[in-house]
Amino acid sequence: MAEKRKVCVLGATGVGKTSLVARFARSIFSESYLTTIGVTIETRRVRCDDRELDLLLWDLSGEDEFQDVQISYVRGAAGLLLVIDGTRRFTVETGLRLHAAARATAGELPSVVALNKADLTAAWEIDEAAEARLRRAGLLVTRTSAKTGAGVEGAFSALARAMLGSDAPLWRG
Ligand code: GDP
Numbered sequence: 001m002a003e004k005r006k007v008c009v010l011g012a013t014g015v016g017k018t019s020l021v022a023r024f025a026r027s028i029f030s031e032s033y034l035t036t037i038g039v040t041i042e043t044r045r046v047r048c049d050d051r052e053l054d055l056l057l058w059d060l061s062g063e064d065e066f067q068d069v070q071i072s073y074v075r076g077a078a079g080l081l082l083v084i085d086g087t088r089r090f091t092v093e094t095g096l097r098l099h100a101a102a103r104a105t106a107g108e109l110p111s112v113v114a115l116n117k118a119d120l121t122a123a124w125e126i127d128e129a130a131e132a133r134l135r136r137a138g139l140l141v142t143r144t145s146a147k148t149g150a151g152v153e154g155a156f157s158a159l160a161r162a163m164l165g166s167d168a169p170l171w172r173g
Protein backbone atom coordinates (compact mmCIF):
# COMPACT_ATOMS: atom_id res chain seq x y z
CA MET A 1 0.00 0.00 0.00
CA ALA A 2 1.28 3.40 -0.97
CA GLU A 3 1.26 6.10 1.68
CA LYS A 4 -1.40 8.76 1.28
CA ARG A 5 -0.96 12.48 1.57
CA LYS A 6 -3.62 15.15 1.43
CA VAL A 7 -2.83 18.19 -0.70
CA CYS A 8 -5.01 21.30 -0.72
CA VAL A 9 -5.11 23.35 -3.89
CA LEU A 10 -5.62 27.03 -3.12
CA GLY A 11 -6.03 30.20 -5.14
CA ALA A 12 -8.44 32.80 -6.48
CA THR A 13 -11.31 31.80 -8.75
CA GLY A 14 -10.29 31.18 -12.35
CA VAL A 15 -6.55 30.75 -11.76
CA GLY A 16 -6.68 27.15 -13.00
CA LYS A 17 -6.91 24.99 -9.86
CA THR A 18 -9.41 22.55 -11.34
CA SER A 19 -7.54 22.52 -14.66
CA LEU A 20 -4.20 21.71 -13.01
CA VAL A 21 -5.71 18.89 -10.97
CA ALA A 22 -7.47 17.49 -14.06
CA ARG A 23 -4.26 17.70 -16.09
CA PHE A 24 -2.22 16.01 -13.39
CA ALA A 25 -4.73 13.34 -12.33
CA ARG A 26 -6.40 12.58 -15.67
CA SER A 27 -4.22 14.16 -18.40
CA ILE A 28 -7.05 16.28 -19.75
CA PHE A 29 -7.68 19.98 -20.38
CA SER A 30 -10.92 21.78 -21.16
CA GLU A 31 -11.53 25.38 -22.19
CA SER A 32 -15.01 25.36 -20.72
CA TYR A 33 -15.36 27.16 -17.45
CA LEU A 34 -17.36 25.10 -14.98
CA THR A 35 -17.67 26.49 -11.48
CA THR A 36 -18.88 23.91 -9.06
CA ILE A 37 -19.62 24.54 -5.42
CA GLY A 38 -17.89 22.35 -2.89
CA VAL A 39 -14.78 20.23 -2.84
CA THR A 40 -13.67 17.75 -5.48
CA ILE A 41 -11.05 15.16 -4.58
CA GLU A 42 -8.93 13.49 -7.22
CA THR A 43 -6.09 11.09 -6.60
CA ARG A 44 -2.86 10.24 -8.31
CA ARG A 45 0.01 7.97 -7.39
CA VAL A 46 3.48 9.45 -7.70
CA ARG A 47 6.88 7.88 -7.35
CA CYS A 48 9.44 9.83 -5.41
CA ASP A 49 12.90 8.30 -5.03
CA ASP A 50 12.04 4.77 -3.89
CA ARG A 51 8.68 5.56 -2.37
CA GLU A 52 5.18 5.63 -3.74
CA LEU A 53 2.71 8.23 -2.60
CA ASP A 54 -0.98 8.55 -3.28
CA LEU A 55 -1.76 12.23 -3.48
CA LEU A 56 -5.32 13.15 -2.53
CA LEU A 57 -5.86 16.45 -4.33
CA TRP A 58 -8.51 18.60 -2.67
CA ASP A 59 -9.85 21.21 -5.05
CA LEU A 60 -12.03 23.82 -3.37
CA SER A 61 -14.45 25.57 -5.69
CA GLY A 62 -17.18 28.16 -5.71
CA GLU A 63 -17.90 31.13 -3.51
CA ASP A 64 -15.64 30.03 -0.69
CA GLU A 65 -12.57 30.56 -2.85
CA PHE A 66 -12.57 34.24 -1.94
CA GLN A 67 -13.23 33.73 1.71
CA ASP A 68 -10.66 32.63 4.21
CA VAL A 69 -9.80 28.98 3.92
CA GLN A 70 -12.26 26.86 5.83
CA ILE A 71 -10.76 24.95 8.74
CA SER A 72 -12.45 21.73 7.71
CA TYR A 73 -10.82 21.93 4.30
CA VAL A 74 -7.15 22.25 5.26
CA ARG A 75 -7.30 20.02 8.32
CA GLY A 76 -5.07 16.97 7.82
CA ALA A 77 -3.28 18.43 4.81
CA ALA A 78 0.38 17.53 4.33
CA GLY A 79 1.02 20.09 1.60
CA LEU A 80 -0.40 23.09 -0.21
CA LEU A 81 -0.39 23.93 -3.89
CA LEU A 82 -0.97 27.66 -4.25
CA VAL A 83 -2.13 28.52 -7.76
CA ILE A 84 -1.61 32.01 -9.16
CA ASP A 85 -2.74 33.19 -12.59
CA GLY A 86 0.34 34.61 -14.29
CA THR A 87 -1.89 36.82 -16.46
CA ARG A 88 -3.67 38.47 -13.49
CA ARG A 89 -1.31 40.14 -11.05
CA PHE A 90 -3.95 40.57 -8.30
CA THR A 91 -4.12 36.80 -7.86
CA VAL A 92 -0.72 37.01 -6.10
CA GLU A 93 -2.39 39.01 -3.30
CA THR A 94 -5.36 36.67 -3.10
CA GLY A 95 -3.06 33.67 -3.09
CA LEU A 96 -0.83 34.99 -0.33
CA ARG A 97 -3.85 35.83 1.79
CA LEU A 98 -5.32 32.35 1.35
CA HIS A 99 -1.95 30.80 2.06
CA ALA A 100 -1.58 32.77 5.29
CA ALA A 101 -5.07 31.67 6.37
CA ALA A 102 -4.27 28.04 5.57
CA ARG A 103 -1.04 28.21 7.56
CA ALA A 104 -2.80 29.80 10.50
CA THR A 105 -5.04 26.74 10.58
CA ALA A 106 -2.83 23.88 9.46
CA GLY A 107 0.66 25.09 10.38
CA GLU A 108 3.84 25.42 8.35
CA LEU A 109 3.11 22.95 5.58
CA PRO A 110 5.35 22.38 2.56
CA SER A 111 3.99 24.75 -0.06
CA VAL A 112 4.59 25.10 -3.78
CA VAL A 113 3.37 27.93 -6.01
CA ALA A 114 2.18 27.20 -9.53
CA LEU A 115 2.40 30.36 -11.64
CA ASN A 116 -0.16 29.02 -14.07
CA LYS A 117 -1.16 29.88 -17.67
CA ALA A 118 2.52 30.06 -18.62
CA ASP A 119 1.44 29.41 -22.23
CA LEU A 120 -0.06 32.95 -22.33
CA THR A 121 3.29 34.76 -22.47
CA ALA A 122 1.94 37.90 -24.21
CA ALA A 123 -0.46 38.53 -21.32
CA TRP A 124 2.05 37.68 -18.55
CA GLU A 125 1.89 40.09 -15.59
CA ILE A 126 4.18 38.53 -12.98
CA ASP A 127 7.60 40.16 -12.72
CA GLU A 128 10.74 39.16 -10.85
CA ALA A 129 9.77 41.30 -7.83
CA ALA A 130 6.49 39.40 -7.44
CA GLU A 131 8.29 36.07 -7.68
CA ALA A 132 10.84 37.20 -5.09
CA ARG A 133 7.98 38.14 -2.78
CA LEU A 134 6.53 34.65 -3.05
CA ARG A 135 9.90 33.10 -2.29
CA ARG A 136 10.27 35.33 0.78
CA ALA A 137 6.94 33.92 2.00
CA GLY A 138 8.65 30.50 2.08
CA LEU A 139 7.16 29.25 -1.17
CA LEU A 140 8.87 27.23 -3.87
CA VAL A 141 7.91 28.94 -7.14
CA THR A 142 7.23 26.94 -10.32
CA ARG A 143 5.63 27.79 -13.68
CA THR A 144 2.88 25.67 -15.12
CA SER A 145 0.45 25.45 -18.00
CA ALA A 146 -2.55 23.22 -17.43
CA LYS A 147 -3.28 23.76 -21.13
CA THR A 148 0.00 22.39 -22.55
CA GLY A 149 0.96 20.38 -19.47
CA ALA A 150 4.29 22.19 -19.19
CA GLY A 151 5.66 22.22 -15.65
CA VAL A 152 2.68 20.38 -14.14
CA GLU A 153 4.50 17.15 -13.27
CA GLY A 154 7.37 19.25 -11.91
CA ALA A 155 5.15 21.30 -9.61
CA PHE A 156 3.44 18.27 -8.05
CA SER A 157 6.71 16.31 -7.82
CA ALA A 158 8.37 19.20 -6.03
CA LEU A 159 5.52 19.21 -3.55
CA ALA A 160 5.64 15.42 -3.10
CA ARG A 161 9.37 15.63 -2.45
CA ALA A 162 8.92 18.44 0.06
CA MET A 163 6.19 16.48 1.87
CA LEU A 164 8.37 13.37 2.11
CA GLY A 165 11.13 15.45 3.62
CA SER A 166 8.86 16.94 6.26
CA ASP A 167 7.00 15.57 9.24
CA ALA A 168 3.64 16.78 7.92
CA PRO A 169 0.80 14.40 8.72
CA LEU A 170 0.11 11.14 6.95
CA TRP A 171 -3.43 10.93 5.71
CA ARG A 172 -5.39 8.24 7.53
CA GLY A 173 -8.88 9.18 6.36
P1 GDP B 1 -10.30 27.47 -11.00
O1 GDP B 1 -11.47 28.36 -10.75
O2 GDP B 1 -9.09 27.97 -10.27
O3 GDP B 1 -10.57 26.03 -10.73
O4 GDP B 1 -9.94 27.62 -12.56
P2 GDP B 1 -10.30 26.64 -13.77
O5 GDP B 1 -9.46 25.42 -13.73
O6 GDP B 1 -11.77 26.44 -13.83
O7 GDP B 1 -9.80 27.49 -15.01
C1 GDP B 1 -10.33 28.77 -15.31
C2 GDP B 1 -10.17 29.06 -16.80
O8 GDP B 1 -8.79 29.18 -17.13
C3 GDP B 1 -10.73 27.95 -17.70
O9 GDP B 1 -11.32 28.57 -18.81
C4 GDP B 1 -9.51 27.17 -18.11
O10 GDP B 1 -9.67 26.53 -19.34
C5 GDP B 1 -8.45 28.27 -18.14
N1 GDP B 1 -7.09 27.76 -17.86
C6 GDP B 1 -6.71 27.05 -16.78
N2 GDP B 1 -5.40 26.77 -16.84
C7 GDP B 1 -4.94 27.33 -17.98
C8 GDP B 1 -3.65 27.39 -18.61
O11 GDP B 1 -2.64 26.88 -18.12
N3 GDP B 1 -3.57 28.07 -19.80
C9 GDP B 1 -4.66 28.66 -20.37
N4 GDP B 1 -4.47 29.28 -21.54
N5 GDP B 1 -5.88 28.62 -19.81
C10 GDP B 1 -6.02 27.96 -18.63
Ligand code: MG
Nearest residue numbers: 017018060061
Ligand atom coordinates in the same frame (compact mmCIF):
# COMPACT_ATOMS: atom_id res chain seq x y z
MG1 MG C 1 -12.29 25.14 -9.92
